[in-house]
Amino acid sequence: MKARSKRLMLVGGGVVLLFAAVALVLSAFQQNLVFFHTPSEVAEGKAPNGKTFRVGGMVEEGSIAREPDGITVRFAITDTAKVIPVSYKGTLPDLFKEGKGAVVQGRLENGVFQATEVLAKHDENYMPPEAAHAVEQAQKAATTLSQ
Amino acid sequence: MIPELGHFALILALVLSLVQAVVPLVGAQRNSMALMAVGRPAAQGQFFFIVFSYVCLTWAFIQSDFSVQLAASNSHSATPIMYKITGVWGNHEGSLLLWAMSLSLWTVAVTVFSRHLPDAFLARVLGVLGMVSAGFISFTLVTSNPFERLLPAVAEGRDLNPLLQDPGMIIHPPLLYMGYVGFSVAFAFAIAALMSGRLDAAWARWSRPWTTIAWVFLTAGIAVGSGWAYYELGWGGWWFWDPVENASFMPWLLGTALIHSLAVTEKRGAFRSWTVLLAIGAFSLSLLGTFLVRSGVITSVHAFATDPKRGLYILALLVIVIGASLLLYAMRASKLTGGGSFAFVSRETALLGNNVLLTVASASVLLGTLYPLFLDALNLGKISVGPPYFEAVFVPLMTPVVVLMMFGPFLRWKDDDLVAAVRKVAPAFVASVLIGFGSAWAVDHVTWRTVLGLTLAAWVVLASVQLLAGRFKERAGASVGARLRSITAAWWGMWLAHLGVGVFIIGVTMVGSLDQHLDVKMKEGQHAELAGYTFVFRGAVDADGPNYDAARGIIELRRGERLLDTLTPEKRVYRAQGMPMTEASLDIGVFRDVYVSLGEQLADGAWIVSLYYKPFISWIWLGCVLMGLGGVFAAADRRYRRLAAREAAAAGQRVAASA
Secondary structure (H helix, E strand, O other): OOOHHHHHHHHHHHHHHOOOOOOOHHHHHHHHHHEOOOEEEEEEHOOOOOOOOOEEEEEEOOEEEOOOOEEEEEEEEEHHHHHEEEEEEEEOOOOOOOEEEEEEEEEEEOOOOEEEEOOOOOOOOOOOOOHHHHHHHHHHOOOHHHH | OOOHHHHHHHHHHHHHHHHHHOOOOOHHHHHOHHHHHOOHHHHHHHHHHHHHHHHHHHHHHOOOOOOOOHHHHHHOOOOHHHHHHHHHOOOHHHHHHHHHHHHHHHHHHHHHHOOOOOOOHHHHHHHHHHHHHHHHHHHHHHHOOOEEOOOOOOOOOOOHHHHHOHHHHHHHHHHHHHHHHHHHHHHHHHHHHHHHHHOOOHHHHHHHHHHHHHHHHHHHHHHHHHHHHHHOOOOOOOOOOOOOHHHHHHHHHHHHHHHHHHHHHHHOOOHHHHHHHHHHHHHHHHEEEEEEHHHOOOOOOOOOHHHHHHHHHHHHHHHHHHHHHHHHHHHHHHHOOOOOOOOOOHHHHHHHHHHHHHHHHHHHHHHHHHHHHHHHOOOOOOEEEOOHHHHHHHHHHHHHHHHHHHHHHHHOOOOOOHHHHHHHHHHHHHHHHHHHHHHHHHHOOOHHHHHOOOOOOHHHHHHHHHHHHHHHOOOOOHHHHHHHHHHOHHHHHHHHHHHHHHHHHHHHHHHHOOOOEEEEEEOOOOEEOOOOEEEEEEEEEOOOOEEEEEEEEEEEEEEEEEEEEEEEEEEEEOOOEEEEEEEEEEEOOOOOEEEEEEEEEEEOEEEEEEEEEEEEEEEHHHHHHHHHHHHHHHHHHHHHHHHHHHHHHHHHHHHHHHH
């Protein structure tokens, strides 16, 4: 009997521990998900205010401008339908170029997207899937409208 | 002609792998020595043909034979010879061939070093390895033929991705693959044990050194990959929780659980079903890792919609491996009960807790890696799971693992006294809390993470000293040499690996708390300050390489008036693909790295320069080296060789008696 109750205690303790660990993982998961929005969704106000999210699309031609400090850079992300102005402090990825795909992560503040991270393509053939998705969505929407 | 020979050799290897998968298993079932004996030559012949095939492919790269599709896409006539050779595995098809070659190498190693195993058991192990091999070689041949011709041939190749043109990338993939694939041996041993129904401690003992060596390779592979990311990606991070990294980290976590669980099964006969499940799980995660990295599913799940053949094939392979092994497990599970019982306070309990936590940690990485892919595949929206999630999960999950690691070696098997154990552990704990707070205060960074990290690290180091001292005292009368010799290699292995965890934690904590970073715009002659260092920009010069054009910045690193180093970060453009690359420059030290990379050049001629100060970052890799070294010691323990000799002698006697 004694050995049995000890065993039960061990199993019970293990199950409690397991549940605690799983609860921890799931809550951390929920709190740290970063959602993706297309520039059109952001323009429609569908993106959360004051919360981190991602926007992807093409870097608009002629939009990249350096502030006098040389470190802050402004550019715009577009899905061909809507344009979101972005501000970012730091070095840009090697493959960040006007007219090419990019994804930015950060928050929306006063209509300007304050990026903490800028992701560009890994190589010449590859476009960030989120950026491609955004442009595709906008073009789909455009064809639906024109019909 | 040579590529066709390579292709043909690969087909022969497939035939031999099928022979190896079927004949020895039938032999083991019918108890036919003749059939079982086929396994060894089949495995060795297969190895010969795969190596031959691999050399043929490498030859196409070295010769810049751009009528071979793979060479045309991943090599260039001006690529340095080293990167022509490594370019072979810098792509999907070639890396599959490398995978098959690693598997074949492990199999041959098993045939060479496991002569002492019972014939039927070895036959089953070879049979299982043959099945895995047949699966992978047929996958390569059917969906991803590396010898595919490109007709008409192109005049020039597209070159290897510049990120992969780096010494770190020469050794990283082979190490990682040896690790991934090495778990197939642990898997094969577990399955062979399930098949034979012989699930005593013997198979755990046979499987232990193999599993440990595979784990060493995986540890080394991950560490080299992390080091490569650190200096090659140009922004000073050492781990990004990127799906590609996670793919190798999941089997590592489960593999770590497995080597500890195997210890319990070998020593005490307990945890048998758990060990079998871990062996199956670690190998399945290795397969999943290969799938994630090499199928393109990470870059876009929708890429599969256009070419689903590869994805479906490997997914089917995964389902068969997991499904069949779990089915076999379910059929034999009733035989897996029993083993040594143990009390609540015992080394077994500590190891069980550590196993559960490592498994949960592995599952949390799996969730974070696969969930976004699932959502995307089902068109339910796009999300990303970044470092904040993994950090939020890993600190609370790994802290108890380290605490259990502190208790484990002080606890006795089977039954121990909690009060006595706490008494043994307490002094080091109290001292390390003081050290943790004190050192966090000394570096002027008292946050709970820093204090926790430094406390745990100090505890690991102090406990290691205490363990060693305790071991030393055991034979009080003997000479120092005799005392050292009385400690087994396995014990040294445990000690080193655990100490490595402490060193690793110091590195992670210090970099996480105290690293500094500054992006500045610099013109020739201008200087910047960071972490007490002065950086003087001396302009940029042209520094073209064999297959790229580059600008090289000259930056003097000074402390006060003293010149410490001249750093030369580069901005390269690889000609073949017009791809820009940032090549960072480092001043490496024991207690800190200074890391400089070049951003873009502005219209007025000034450069954006990124400066980083990375305290204790090399301790991260030093910790990994100690862990890996620990594994080497553990696997080299004399008792495995003694055991092998004894069992071989016993087998010899049996043969003599039956003759």
